[in-house]
Amino acid sequence: MTVSKTEYFRERMGVTNGLLERCLQAALSAGGDFAELYFESVTSTSIGVDEGIVKSASQGMSVGCGIRVLSGERTGFSYTDDLTEAKLLHAAKTAALIASGPSKVQVQGFVETEVHALYPITGLDTEIAQKLDLVQRADRTARAYDSRVTQVRASFSDEVRRILIVASDGTYASDVQPLSRLNVGVLAKDDSGSARGTSGGGGRVQISYYNEQKTPEFFAAEAARQAILQLTATEAPAGEMEVVLGPGWPGVLIHEAVGHGLEADFNRKKQSAFAGLLGQKVANEKVTVVDNGTIAGRRGSINVDDEGAPTKDTVLIEKGVLRRYMSDKLSAKLMGLPGTGSGRRESYQHFPMPRMTNTYMLAGEDEPADILRSVKKGLYAVNFSGGSVDITNGKFVFAASEAYLIEDGKITAPVKGAMLVGDGPTALNHVSMVGHDLALDEGIGTCGKKGQGVPVGVGMPTIKLDRMTVGGTGR
Incomplete structure (x- = not known):
C-alpha cells in the first residue's frame, strides 16, 4: 500500500x-x-x-x-x-x-x-x-x-x-x-x-x-x-583580456561570485559585498539574475523549502539593479524582507539558512556567433572544474576545465590551466554582450555553505566580459 x-x-x-x-x-x-x-x-x-x-x-x-x-x-x-x-x-x-x-x-x-x-x-x-x-x-x-x-x-x-x-x-x-x-x-x-x-x-x-x-x-x-x-591542449595565456563564457555550467561563476553574496544572512551581518545595495545598480543593464526553485525536474528545484514555504522564481538582479536577497524565515523577520522560499538544510541534523536553488542569468538578445566574432584575442571558457570565493568582497578564482583561444573572432586552439580571477561586482559590470542561448547545467551541482551541502542548479547564456584577468603559464 x-x-x-x-x-x-x-x-x-x-x-x-x-x-x-x-x-x-x-x-x-x-x-x-x-x-x-x-x-x-x-x-x-x-x-x-x-x-x-x-x-x-x-x-x-x-x-x-x-x-x-x-x-x-x-x-x-x-x-x-x-x-x-x-x-x-x-x-x-x-x-x-x-x-x-x-x-x-x-x-x-x-x-x-x-x-x-x-x-x-x-x-x-x-x-x-x-x-x-x-x-x-x-x-x-x-x-x-x-x-x-x-x-x-x-x-x-x-x-x-x-x-x-x-x-x-x-x-x-x-x-x-x-x-x-x-x-x-x-x-x-x-x-x-x-x-x-x-x-x-x-x-x-x-x-x-x-x-x-x-x-x-x-x-x-x-x-x-x-x-x-x-x-592536445596548450598552456593558457596569462593577463587581462576579453573572456567569453559558454552557456550552461559556466553559470557556476554566477552562483559562487554573485549568488552567495545575495543570501540574506550574509547581508544582515554586513558580510557581503552587496550589503546595503538594494535598489542600486550593481551590474551592466544587460544582466538579469534569478533564483528559481520552481522548474520541473531540476536538481535544484523543490516543491517546498525546508521551512515549509513553497519555492519561488525570485528576481535578484533586474537589468543591472539589485532587487532582492534570498531569505529564510529568520532573515526575513529580522530584516523586514519578504520570504523567498529559500530556507534550506542538508538534513535533520542541520538548521536551515538562506540557500540557492537554481540560480542563473536570463537570456539576452545577442547572437552567440556575433559574441565570438567581436573578440580580437581572448579566451572562450566552456567548462569549470572548481574555484573559491570570498563573500565579503566577491573576489573569486575559477579553474576552467575546458577552454579555447579566440583569435580574430574564431575559436582556435584548446588550452589548459586557465584560471579566471576577479570579483563578482566588477565582473557583472564588464558584461557587454548576452546571448539568447540560455542553458542550465546537466544536474550535477552541490552547494556548500557553513558545512552543509544541498543540491542546486546553475546556468547562463553565452556572455562576453570586456575585461577579466586570466591566470596561465602560456603566452
Whole structure:
C-alpha cells in the first residue's frame, strides 16, 4: 500500500498531531518566538564501477527530527534519530533551553501548505539491476570512444527524501523529493602525458530519464571527449583580456561570485559585498539574475523549502539593479524582507539558512556567433572544474576545465590551466554582450555553505566580459 506524503510519518512512525503539539509546546516552554519540527526520512542507493568491475554498492536509510527554537536572534537547535515521544520531547526541551528568552507565544492551529508538483513521486522503487545497467553502459561507451582512454569510473546514486515541517506559526508542509545523478570520469593517456574528463547529470527524475533524454552513452562520450581534447591542449595565456563564457555550467561563476553574496544572512551581518545595495545598480543593464526553485525536474528545484514555504522564481538582479536577497524565515523577520522560499538544510541534523536553488542569468538578445566574432584575442571558457570565493568582497578564482583561444573572432586552439580571477561586482559590470542561448547545467551541482551541502542548479547564456584577468603559464 502506498502512503501519501502527508500521512507518511503518522502511518509509519506514529507522529500524530497530538504529539506534534506537545513537542512544539515543550520547545516553547522556556520562552521563545517560534518553534519548528523538521522530520526527515531518506532512503538511498549508490553503485560504482571502476575498471569494468563493480567496486561498490550500498543502500541505506536515515530517519530523524531536527527541532529549532528562535528567540529574537538566538537560535536553539537539537535533533534526534529516535522518534519516540520521550526522545522528541527531550530534544524539544533542549532546544528550548538553548534559545531561552523572555518572549512566549502560543502554538497556532496547523494549516497545510499548498505546494508545487515539480517532480514525480511514483516509480521510486526501481530495481538495483536497472541502475547497475546504467553504469555498465557508461563504462563500455567510454572505453570504446578512443584507444587512448585507459581508465573509466562510473557511478549512479539516488535517494528519496520525505520531509514534514510543522511550526508554531501554523506551518504544516510535507514533500517527497526524489533525486538521482549519473557520473562518469575518464583518464586518457598518450606520449604527451595524461588528461582527465568528467561528465554527468540527473535531477528529480525517474530512471526513464536516463534512457529517453540524457543517456549513459551521452555522458560517457562527453567525459571521454574532454579527456582526449586535453591531451592536445596548450598552456593558457596569462593577463587581462576579453573572456567569453559558454552557456550552461559556466553559470557556476554566477552562483559562487554573485549568488552567495545575495543570501540574506550574509547581508544582515554586513558580510557581503552587496550589503546595503538594494535598489542600486550593481551590474551592466544587460544582466538579469534569478533564483528559481520552481522548474520541473531540476536538481535544484523543490516543491517546498525546508521551512515549509513553497519555492519561488525570485528576481535578484533586474537589468543591472539589485532587487532582492534570498531569505529564510529568520532573515526575513529580522530584516523586514519578504520570504523567498529559500530556507534550506542538508538534513535533520542541520538548521536551515538562506540557500540557492537554481540560480542563473536570463537570456539576452545577442547572437552567440556575433559574441565570438567581436573578440580580437581572448579566451572562450566552456567548462569549470572548481574555484573559491570570498563573500565579503566577491573576489573569486575559477579553474576552467575546458577552454579555447579566440583569435580574430574564431575559436582556435584548446588550452589548459586557465584560471579566471576577479570579483563578482566588477565582473557583472564588464558584461557587454548576452546571448539568447540560455542553458542550465546537466544536474550535477552541490552547494556548500557553513558545512552543509544541498543540491542546486546553475546556468547562463553565452556572455562576453570586456575585461577579466586570466591566470596561465602560456603566452
